[in-house]
Amino acid sequence: MVRLAILTSRVRVEEKLLIEALRQMAITFDIIDDGELLLDLSRPDERWLAYDAVLCRSMSQTRALAVLHILEHWGVRVYNSATVTATCNDKLLTTLALLRAGIPTPNTLLSFDPQVTIHGIEMFGYPVVLKPITGSWGRLLARINDRDAAEAVLEHQETLGSYQHHLHYVQEYIVKPQRDIRAFVVGDRTICAIYRTSDHWVTNTARGAVASDCPVTPELDSLCVRAAQAVGGGILAIDVLEDPQRGLLINEINATMEFRNSIATTGVDIPNVMLDYILSGVCEKAVR
DSSP: OOOEEEEEESHHHHHHHHHHHHHHHEEEEEEEEGGOOOOOSSSHHHHHTTOOOEEEEOOHHHHHHHHHHHHTTOOOOSSSSSHHHHHHHHHHHHHHHHHHHHHHOOEEEEEEEHHHHHHHHHHHOEEEEEEEESTTTTTTTTOOOHHHHHHHHHHHHHSSSOOGGEEEEEEEEEOSSSSEEEEEETEEEEEEEEEEEESSSOOOGTTTEEEEEOOOOOHHHHHHHHHHHEEEEEEEEEEEEEETTOOOOEEHHHHSSOOOTTHHHHOHHHHHHHHHHHHHHHHHHHHO
Protein backbone atom coordinates (compact mmCIF):
# COMPACT_ATOMS: atom_id res chain seq x y z
CA MET A 1 0.00 0.00 0.00
CA VAL A 2 1.38 3.42 -1.01
CA ARG A 3 1.72 5.94 1.80
CA LEU A 4 2.42 9.62 1.16
CA ALA A 5 2.98 12.69 3.33
CA ILE A 6 2.39 16.37 2.62
CA LEU A 7 4.70 18.67 4.55
CA THR A 8 3.12 22.09 4.95
CA SER A 9 3.06 25.23 7.06
CA ARG A 10 -0.65 25.88 6.56
CA VAL A 11 -3.40 24.04 4.72
CA ARG A 12 -4.22 26.46 1.92
CA VAL A 13 -6.50 25.99 -1.07
CA GLU A 14 -3.77 24.08 -2.94
CA GLU A 15 -3.26 21.64 -0.08
CA LYS A 16 -7.02 21.10 0.26
CA LEU A 17 -7.16 20.25 -3.45
CA LEU A 18 -4.29 17.79 -3.06
CA ILE A 19 -5.98 16.22 -0.03
CA GLU A 20 -9.24 15.79 -1.95
CA ALA A 21 -7.39 14.22 -4.87
CA LEU A 22 -5.60 11.78 -2.55
CA ARG A 23 -8.91 10.79 -0.98
CA GLN A 24 -10.46 10.19 -4.39
CA MET A 25 -7.48 8.00 -5.30
CA ALA A 26 -7.83 6.14 -1.99
CA ILE A 27 -4.17 6.86 -1.19
CA THR A 28 -3.11 6.73 2.46
CA PHE A 29 -1.53 10.02 3.51
CA ASP A 30 -0.62 12.27 6.41
CA ILE A 31 -0.44 16.05 6.70
CA ILE A 32 2.63 17.15 8.64
CA ASP A 33 3.00 20.65 10.09
CA ASP A 34 6.59 21.83 9.68
CA GLY A 35 6.26 23.99 12.80
CA GLU A 36 5.80 20.90 14.98
CA LEU A 37 8.88 19.02 13.79
CA LEU A 38 11.65 17.87 16.09
CA LEU A 39 14.27 15.98 14.06
CA ASP A 40 17.07 13.95 15.63
CA LEU A 41 19.83 14.22 13.02
CA SER A 42 21.84 11.36 14.52
CA ARG A 43 19.37 8.68 13.48
CA PRO A 44 16.61 8.23 10.89
CA ASP A 45 13.09 8.71 12.19
CA GLU A 46 11.03 5.57 11.54
CA ARG A 47 7.94 7.71 11.04
CA TRP A 48 9.44 9.28 7.93
CA LEU A 49 10.84 6.00 6.61
CA ALA A 50 7.29 4.65 6.45
CA TYR A 51 6.42 7.06 3.61
CA ASP A 52 6.95 6.15 -0.02
CA ALA A 53 7.27 9.85 -0.84
CA VAL A 54 6.94 13.26 0.79
CA LEU A 55 5.54 16.25 -1.09
CA CYS A 56 6.94 19.48 0.32
CA ARG A 57 4.41 22.33 0.41
CA SER A 58 6.00 24.41 3.17
CA MET A 59 5.52 28.16 2.86
CA SER A 60 8.88 28.78 4.53
CA GLN A 61 11.73 28.29 2.09
CA THR A 62 14.16 27.95 4.99
CA ARG A 63 12.21 25.21 6.75
CA ALA A 64 11.45 23.40 3.51
CA LEU A 65 15.05 23.20 2.40
CA ALA A 66 16.28 22.06 5.82
CA VAL A 67 13.73 19.25 6.02
CA LEU A 68 14.35 18.16 2.43
CA HIS A 69 18.08 17.83 3.10
CA ILE A 70 17.41 15.74 6.20
CA LEU A 71 14.84 13.47 4.55
CA GLU A 72 17.09 12.84 1.57
CA HIS A 73 19.93 12.05 3.99
CA TRP A 74 17.65 9.40 5.50
CA GLY A 75 16.81 8.00 2.08
CA VAL A 76 13.25 9.32 1.87
CA ARG A 77 11.93 10.18 -1.60
CA VAL A 78 10.93 13.86 -1.72
CA TYR A 79 9.32 16.24 -4.21
CA ASN A 80 11.01 18.41 -5.18
CA SER A 81 14.57 17.41 -4.33
CA ALA A 82 16.66 19.57 -2.03
CA THR A 83 18.99 20.49 -4.89
CA VAL A 84 16.13 21.58 -7.16
CA THR A 85 14.47 23.50 -4.35
CA ALA A 86 17.70 25.26 -3.36
CA THR A 87 18.35 26.29 -6.96
CA CYS A 88 14.83 27.61 -7.52
CA ASN A 89 14.75 29.43 -4.18
CA ASP A 90 17.82 31.45 -5.19
CA LYS A 91 17.50 33.70 -8.24
CA LEU A 92 21.26 33.80 -8.68
CA LEU A 93 21.52 30.00 -8.81
CA THR A 94 18.51 29.83 -11.13
CA THR A 95 20.04 32.34 -13.52
CA LEU A 96 23.36 30.48 -13.57
CA ALA A 97 21.59 27.17 -14.24
CA LEU A 98 19.63 28.70 -17.12
CA LEU A 99 22.73 30.29 -18.65
CA ARG A 100 24.67 27.02 -18.29
CA ALA A 101 21.94 25.25 -20.27
CA GLY A 102 21.71 27.98 -22.92
CA ILE A 103 18.18 29.00 -21.91
CA PRO A 104 17.24 32.59 -22.87
CA THR A 105 16.78 34.75 -19.78
CA PRO A 106 16.89 38.51 -19.10
CA ASN A 107 20.36 40.04 -18.87
CA THR A 108 21.41 40.21 -15.24
CA LEU A 109 24.17 41.82 -13.17
CA LEU A 110 25.28 40.98 -9.64
CA SER A 111 27.27 43.40 -7.51
CA PHE A 112 27.98 44.15 -3.86
CA ASP A 113 28.85 47.82 -3.57
CA PRO A 114 26.07 50.42 -4.11
CA GLN A 115 28.21 52.72 -6.28
CA VAL A 116 29.39 49.84 -8.42
CA THR A 117 25.76 48.76 -8.72
CA ILE A 118 24.71 52.20 -9.92
CA HIS A 119 27.49 52.10 -12.50
CA GLY A 120 26.14 48.74 -13.72
CA ILE A 121 22.58 50.03 -13.81
CA GLU A 122 23.63 52.97 -15.96
CA MET A 123 25.44 50.58 -18.31
CA PHE A 124 22.09 48.83 -18.78
CA GLY A 125 20.15 52.08 -18.97
CA TYR A 126 17.04 52.95 -16.98
CA PRO A 127 14.65 51.41 -16.11
CA VAL A 128 15.99 48.23 -14.54
CA VAL A 129 14.57 45.81 -11.99
CA LEU A 130 16.25 45.29 -8.64
CA LYS A 131 15.33 42.01 -6.95
CA PRO A 132 16.19 40.17 -3.75
CA ILE A 133 17.81 36.85 -4.64
CA THR A 134 15.26 35.02 -2.48
CA GLY A 135 11.53 35.54 -2.00
CA SER A 136 8.28 35.15 -3.88
CA TRP A 137 4.91 36.80 -4.63
CA GLY A 138 6.66 39.81 -6.13
CA ARG A 139 7.80 41.11 -2.76
CA LEU A 140 10.62 43.68 -2.55
CA LEU A 141 10.86 44.06 -6.31
CA ALA A 142 11.76 47.58 -7.40
CA ARG A 143 11.65 49.13 -10.84
CA ILE A 144 14.43 51.70 -10.86
CA ASN A 145 13.59 54.56 -13.21
CA ASP A 146 16.42 56.98 -12.46
CA ARG A 147 19.56 57.54 -10.40
CA ASP A 148 17.70 59.07 -7.46
CA ALA A 149 15.55 55.95 -7.16
CA ALA A 150 18.62 53.71 -7.48
CA GLU A 151 20.44 55.52 -4.68
CA ALA A 152 17.40 55.44 -2.40
CA VAL A 153 16.61 51.73 -2.90
CA LEU A 154 20.25 50.65 -2.59
CA GLU A 155 20.67 52.67 0.61
CA HIS A 156 17.59 50.97 1.99
CA GLN A 157 18.95 47.53 1.04
CA GLU A 158 22.27 48.29 2.70
CA THR A 159 20.52 48.97 6.02
CA LEU A 160 18.71 45.62 6.02
CA GLY A 161 20.22 42.95 8.22
CA SER A 162 20.20 39.97 5.87
CA TYR A 163 23.36 39.35 3.84
CA GLN A 164 21.09 38.45 0.92
CA HIS A 165 19.96 42.07 0.66
CA HIS A 166 23.58 43.07 0.21
CA LEU A 167 23.74 41.04 -2.99
CA HIS A 168 22.44 43.46 -5.59
CA TYR A 169 20.75 41.44 -8.32
CA VAL A 170 19.96 43.78 -11.21
CA GLN A 171 17.91 42.67 -14.21
CA GLU A 172 17.16 44.48 -17.42
CA TYR A 173 13.58 45.72 -17.63
CA ILE A 174 11.56 43.77 -20.20
CA VAL A 175 8.79 45.76 -21.87
CA LYS A 176 6.19 43.00 -21.72
CA PRO A 177 2.62 43.33 -23.07
CA GLN A 178 1.06 43.96 -19.60
CA ARG A 179 1.30 40.24 -18.88
CA ASP A 180 3.63 37.36 -18.30
CA ILE A 181 3.20 33.60 -18.61
CA ARG A 182 3.13 31.11 -15.75
CA ALA A 183 3.71 27.61 -17.15
CA PHE A 184 3.39 24.41 -15.14
CA VAL A 185 5.91 21.66 -15.86
CA VAL A 186 5.49 18.20 -14.37
CA GLY A 187 8.21 15.78 -15.32
CA ASP A 188 8.95 16.08 -19.02
CA ARG A 189 5.93 18.08 -20.19
CA THR A 190 4.30 21.46 -19.81
CA ILE A 191 0.84 20.47 -18.62
CA CYS A 192 -0.75 23.93 -18.94
CA ALA A 193 -0.04 27.66 -18.77
CA ILE A 194 -1.77 30.90 -17.90
CA TYR A 195 -1.34 34.54 -18.84
CA ARG A 196 -1.14 36.84 -15.81
CA THR A 197 -2.38 40.24 -16.92
CA SER A 198 -2.16 43.47 -14.95
CA ASP A 199 -1.91 47.23 -15.46
CA HIS A 200 0.92 47.11 -12.91
CA TRP A 201 4.39 46.11 -14.08
CA VAL A 202 4.43 43.32 -11.46
CA THR A 203 2.13 40.65 -12.88
CA ASN A 204 1.87 38.16 -10.00
CA THR A 205 -1.65 36.95 -9.22
CA ALA A 206 -0.74 37.53 -5.55
CA ARG A 207 -0.53 41.22 -6.51
CA GLY A 208 -3.89 41.28 -8.31
CA ALA A 209 -3.07 40.07 -11.83
CA VAL A 210 -5.91 38.34 -13.70
CA ALA A 211 -5.37 34.78 -14.94
CA SER A 212 -6.46 33.55 -18.39
CA ASP A 213 -5.63 30.45 -20.39
CA CYS A 214 -2.38 30.49 -22.37
CA PRO A 215 -2.07 27.93 -25.18
CA VAL A 216 0.90 25.60 -24.71
CA THR A 217 2.59 25.87 -28.08
CA PRO A 218 5.44 23.52 -29.07
CA GLU A 219 7.83 26.47 -28.60
CA LEU A 220 6.58 27.22 -25.09
CA ASP A 221 6.55 23.55 -24.11
CA SER A 222 10.08 22.94 -25.35
CA LEU A 223 11.49 26.05 -23.67
CA CYS A 224 9.81 25.38 -20.32
CA VAL A 225 10.79 21.71 -20.22
CA ARG A 226 14.39 22.66 -21.01
CA ALA A 227 14.29 25.27 -18.24
CA ALA A 228 12.88 22.72 -15.78
CA GLN A 229 15.61 20.24 -16.72
CA ALA A 230 18.24 22.95 -16.27
CA VAL A 231 17.41 23.21 -12.55
CA GLY A 232 16.97 19.47 -12.06
CA GLY A 233 13.36 18.82 -13.03
CA GLY A 234 10.29 17.81 -11.03
CA ILE A 235 7.07 19.70 -10.31
CA LEU A 236 7.78 23.30 -11.24
CA ALA A 237 6.18 26.60 -12.19
CA ILE A 238 8.07 28.55 -14.84
CA ASP A 239 7.67 32.32 -15.24
CA VAL A 240 8.11 33.41 -18.84
CA LEU A 241 8.42 36.92 -20.26
CA GLU A 242 7.56 37.93 -23.83
CA ASP A 243 10.29 40.19 -25.15
CA PRO A 244 9.39 42.20 -28.27
CA GLN A 245 12.77 41.49 -29.91
CA ARG A 246 14.02 38.20 -28.45
CA GLY A 247 10.78 36.32 -27.94
CA LEU A 248 10.23 34.11 -24.90
CA LEU A 249 12.60 34.51 -21.94
CA ILE A 250 12.64 32.42 -18.78
CA ASN A 251 12.45 34.74 -15.79
CA GLU A 252 12.10 32.62 -12.64
CA ILE A 253 11.29 29.06 -11.56
CA ASN A 254 9.21 28.13 -8.51
CA ALA A 255 9.69 24.80 -6.74
CA THR A 256 6.57 25.02 -4.55
CA MET A 257 4.04 26.20 -7.08
CA GLU A 258 0.66 27.71 -6.37
CA PHE A 259 -2.08 26.66 -8.76
CA ARG A 260 -5.45 27.61 -7.29
CA ASN A 261 -6.13 30.17 -10.04
CA SER A 262 -5.07 27.88 -12.86
CA ILE A 263 -7.24 24.77 -12.67
CA ALA A 264 -10.53 26.28 -13.84
CA THR A 265 -8.66 28.69 -16.12
CA THR A 266 -6.85 25.95 -18.04
CA GLY A 267 -9.21 23.00 -17.54
CA VAL A 268 -6.29 20.88 -16.32
CA ASP A 269 -6.60 18.96 -13.04
CA ILE A 270 -3.20 20.04 -11.74
CA PRO A 271 -3.36 18.22 -8.36
CA ASN A 272 -4.09 14.89 -10.06
CA VAL A 273 -1.27 15.37 -12.55
CA MET A 274 1.13 16.16 -9.70
CA LEU A 275 0.08 13.08 -7.74
CA ASP A 276 0.20 10.82 -10.80
CA TYR A 277 3.78 11.94 -11.35
CA ILE A 278 4.71 11.20 -7.72
CA LEU A 279 3.01 7.80 -7.82
CA SER A 280 4.77 6.90 -11.05
CA GLY A 281 8.07 7.68 -9.36
CA VAL A 282 7.14 5.52 -6.39
CA CYS A 283 6.20 2.62 -8.67
CA GLU A 284 9.43 3.01 -10.64
CA LYS A 285 11.42 2.85 -7.41
CA ALA A 286 9.49 -0.26 -6.31
CA VAL A 287 10.30 -2.05 -9.60
CA ARG A 288 13.99 -1.35 -9.13
